[in-house]
Amino acid sequence: MQIVKLKLVNFRNYKTLNLSFSKKRNIFYGENGSGKTNILESIYVLSLTKSFRTINDKVLITSGEKKLKIEGEIKENNNKKYYLELSEEGKKVKINKTKIIKLSEYISNINVVLFSPDDFRIIKDSPSVRRKILNVDIIQFDKEYLILLNKYNKLLKQRNSYLRTMYINNLADEEYLNILTNNLIELGLKIYQKRKIFLENINNYVATKFLKITKIADLKIEYISEYRCNDKNKLKKRYSQYFSKELALGKTIFGVHHDDYKFILKKQNIKDYGSEGQQKNAIIAYKLSLIEVFKNIENKTPILLLDDLFSELDNKKINNIINLLKKRVQVFITTTDVDKINKKLLQDSKIFKVKNGKVEEIQNET
Numbered sequence: 001m002q003i004v005k006l007k008l009v010n011f012r013n014y015k016t017l018n019l020s021f022s023k024k025r026n027i028f029y030g031e032n033g034s035g036k037t038n039i040l041e042s043i044y045v046l047s048l049t050k051s052f053r054t055i056n057d058k059v060l061i062t063s064g065e066k067k068l069k070i071e072g073e074i075k076e077n078n079n080k081k082y083y084l085e086l087s088e089e090g091k092k093v094k095i096n097k098t099k100i101i102k103l104s105e106y107i108s109n110i111n112v113v114l115f116s117p118d119d120f121r122i123i124k125d126s127p128s129v130r131r132k133i134l135n136v137d138i139i140q141f142d143k144e145y146l147i148l149l150n151k152y153n154k155l156l157k158q159r160n161s162y163l164r165t166m167y168i169n170n171l172a173d174e175e176y177l178n179i180l181t182n183n184l185i186e187l188g189l190k191i192y193q194k195r196k197i198f199l200e201n202i203n204n205y206v207a208t209k210f211l212k213i214t215k216i217a218d219l220k221i222e223y224i225s226e227y228r229c230n231d232k233n234k235l236k237k238r239y240s241q242y243f244s245k246e247l248a249l250g251k252t253i254f255g256v257h258h259d260d261y262k263f264i265l266k267k268q269n270i271k272d273y274g275s276e277g278q279q280k281n282a283i284i285a286y287k288l289s290l291i292e293v294f295k296n297i298e299n300k301t302p303i304l305l306l307d308d309l310f311s312e313l314d315n316k317k318i319n320n321i322i323n324l325l326k327k328r329v330q331v332f333i334t335t336t337d338v339d340k341i342n343k344k345l346l347q348d349s350k351i352f353k354v355k356n357g358k359v360e361e362i363q364n365e366t
Contacts (some may be wrong), residue, residue: 001074001075001076001110001111001300001301001302001303001330002021002023002074002075002076002303002330003021003043003072003073003074003075003110003303003330004020004021004023004073004074004075004079005018005019005020005021005071005072005073006018006019006021006039006042006043006046006070006071006072006073007019007069007070007071007072008039008042008068008069008070009068009069009070010061010062010065010067010068010069011038011042011060011061011062011068011069011070012035012038012041012042012060012062013035013038013062013357014035014038014062014357015062017039017359019039019352019359021330021332021350022330022348022349022350023075023330024330024331024348024349025322025330025331025332025333025345025346025348025349025350026330026331026332026333026349026350026352027333027334027335027338027341027346027349027350027351027352028040028332028333028334028335028352028354028359029334029335029336029337029338029351029352029353029354030336030353030354030355031336031355032336034354034355034356034357035354035356035357035359036308036334036335036354037053037307037308037334039332039334039354039359040114040305040307040332040334041053041060042070043072043112043303043305043332044112044114044305045060045070045084046070046072046082046084046110047107047109047110047111047112047140047303048107048112048136048139048140049084049091049093049103049106049107052114052116052118057086057091060086061086061087066087066088067085067086067087067088068085068086068087069083069084069085070083070084070085071083071084072110074109074110076300080095080096080109081094081095081096082094082095082109082110083095091103093106095109103146104143104146104147104150105143107139107140107143107146108139108140108141108142108143110303111140111294111298111300111302111303112140112302112303112304112305113287113290113291113294113302113303113304113305114305114307115284115287115304115305115306115307115309115321116305116307116308116309117307117308117309117311117312119133119283119287120279120280120283120312122283123262123263123270123271123274123279123282123283124271124279127258127259127260130260130261131257131259131260134195134198134199134259134261135149137198137290138194138195138198140294140302141198141293141294141297141298142194144194145191145194148187148190148191148194149191151187152184152187152188152191152256152257153257155180155183155184155187156184156252156255156257158180159177159180159181159184159252160250160251160252162176162177162180163177163246163247163249163250163251163252164250166247167247167248167250174243181236181239182236184252184255185232185235185236185239186232188227188235188255188256189227189230189232189235191256192225192227192228192230192256192259193230195223195225195256195259196223196225198293199221199223199261201293201297202221202286202289202290202293203220203221204289204292204293205288205289205292205293206219206220206221206285206286206289207219207220207285209284209285209288209289209292210265210281210282210285213281213284213285214278214281216265216266216278218265218266218267219263219264219265219270219282219285220263220264221261221262221263221264221286222261222262222263222264223259223261224259224260224261224262225256225259225260226238226254226255226256226258226259227255227256227259238254239254242254263279263282263286265278265282270282280312280313284321288321290302291304291329301328301329301330302329303329303330303332304329304330304331304332305332306318306321306322306331306332306333306334307334308334308335308336309321309333310335310336310337310340315340315341315342318340318341319341319342319345322342322345338351
């Protein structure tokens with residue numbers, strides 16, 4: 001999978017921008033704040049309809065404008081054009097000339113894998129952050145997963161609301177609550193199974209990737225879920241046990257919305273016992289494994305976005321990551337200094353200089 005052309009209208013600091021890309025590597029360099037990351041972000045938004053930098057869609061629209069447009073030509077088996085428009089009315093998407101009504105039908109058509117400085121904080125961050133990243137990754141493989149998540153979250157809000165109503169009004173009838181609970185269990189079990197299978201697929205590759213990077217074996221990802229019993233009756237009993245506490249708190253304290261995962265190295269949690277370097281390498285191994293899952297499970301090669309990794313990793317490590325990739329992977333790289341990239345890797349690369357919201361293709365002299 002490759003993005004051949006990209007057109008932006010009113011995206012961040014770009015009023016208009018038209019770019020054509022190399023099928024191998026595309027490098028954007030310039031000072032911080034010049035707009036390098038905005039280009040990678042636009043590709044990410046075109047793919048997943050949301051940003052990896054903000055939850056506020058409005059800030060993506062150029063100041064003073066009412067809507068933005070992103071258009072990308074994607075080459076896979078056949079070339080297709082993807083369109084995304086964002087305004088106060090919401091998001092509109094098209095594939096070629098066909099309007100896609102449900103975003104869940106659009107997402108997962110363009111596959112991306114992102115490396116950003118924030119990714120290296122995943123291990124130390126909260127479970128909610130790790131779940132969000134896990135959800136985004138699975139959504140690209142499974143259109144049903146997004147539908148299940150939306151239904152689960154809607155049902156969770158209903159159950160929380162009813163718990164508060166029961167507490168405030170001193171309601172004794174639990175029949176409706178039981179209906180909500182049973183439905184929550186049904187959806188939760190489906191989500192649990194999809195997460196479990198996905199992480200099992202990642203574990204098929206992550207130890208080997210980590211070994212190649214560090215020469216250390218035995219890395220794996222351990223999935224932590226309150227639904228691991230995978231039994232409806234047992235889960236119903238657990239909800240019954242938590243009923244009094246949930247009633248007092250007015251919220252559901254048991255379920256897959258508390259799921260987490262941890263990186264285990266030599267039977268120890270890398271968060272507590274691993275060095276900062278080992279933690280970063282574990283994330284790199286995860287991302288490289290994600291690419292393998294795309295290629296071997298979905299028979300797709302995702303687009304790789306490497307955003308400002310030189311701020312987190314040394315030059316040798318970055319170049320090693322790129323070398324670990326097969327030539328079929330199209331790569332987008334942002335950096336403040338193009339000289340940090342190995343000259344051999346600059347071959348067959350398109351190089352763009354970014355300054356004050358203007359992008360200029362530079363003649364590659366390697």
